[in-house]
Amino acid sequence: MKKLLLLPTLNEKDAIKPISEELPNWFDDVLVVDGGSTDGTVEEAKKAGFKVMQQRYGKGKGYGVRTAMEEFLKTDNDILVMVDTDGTCVLEDTKDMIELIENGEADVVIGTRILSKKREKGSMPLIVWIGNFLASLLMSIPHFRLYSDVQSPYWAFNRKAVETLLPKLKASKFEIETEIFVKALKSGLKVREVPVGYRKRIGHTKFSIMLRIRNFLYIVWFTIYGFRWWFWAILLILVGGWWAYKNGYW
Ligand SMILES: Nc1nc2c(ncn2[C@@H]2O[C@H](COP(=O)(O)OP(=O)(O)OP(=O)(O)O)[C@@H](O)[C@H]2O)c(=O)[nH]1
C-alpha cells in the first residue's frame, strides 16, 4: 500500500533536517503543508526534497490538515500518516500504526504517548500527562472504550477514513485532533491506538495559552457531541419521568 506522510508546519525550520534524516523508507511521498512560515521552513523543506504547499482557507493547523486531506485524495496513496513537524515524533514508530491499517484492523490509528513506555524523559511534564489523559478519559465516555491520547500528534488513516471525515471536519486550529476523534467514532470508523515514543521539541510551541483554553472548551463540546441519539432519548425519558413523578402526574 502506498503511504503519504503529512508534515504540517508553522515556523519549524530547525526540525526539517532532523526529520528528513530519520525518514523511514516506507513512505512513498512526503507533503509539507505550511501555514505561512516566515523563518525559511518552506525553503528548508524543499531542500530536503519534500513536496511543499501553502494551506488553503486561512490560518491554523486545522486548515492545514484539511488541505492535506484534500491533496491526499487527489493522489493514489492508500494511507495518510500525520505527525508534528517539531522533532517530538519518532517516525520509526509509525510502522506499528500503519500495520494495523494494512491488516484491516483499523481505519484510523492514534499513536498514544500516554500509555507508552517509549517516552523520552522530560518530554512530557506530569501535569501535561495528567491533562492529556483526563481529556482522553472524558472524551472516551460516550464511546464505551478507553482511548488514552485523543490530542496525539500521531495519526494514520486509510482512504475510506479520509473520504468519510473530510466533508465533516470544520476545525481551523488545534481542535482538529479531537474533532477527528469524535467524528471518526460517530461515523463508525474503527479507531485504534498503539504506543509510540515522544521526544522534547525542537523550536518553539505554537500552542499558546489562549489556544489551550479554546481546546479545553472544544474537548467539553466534543464530549457532549460524542453521545449518540439514544443516550439523549434515555436521558429525556428519565428526566421527564422524574419530573412527572415529582409533580404528581404519575
Ligand atoms: N500547516 C500548519 N501547521 C501548523 C500551524 N500551527 C501549528 N502547526 C504545526 O502543527 C504542529 C503542532 O504544533 P505544536 O506547536 O507542536 O503544538 P503542540 O504539539 O500542541 O505543542 P508542543 O507540545 O509544543 O509540541 C507543528 O508541526 C506545527 O508546526 C498552522 O497554522 N498551519
Ligand SMILES: [Mg+2]
Ligand atoms: Mg508538537
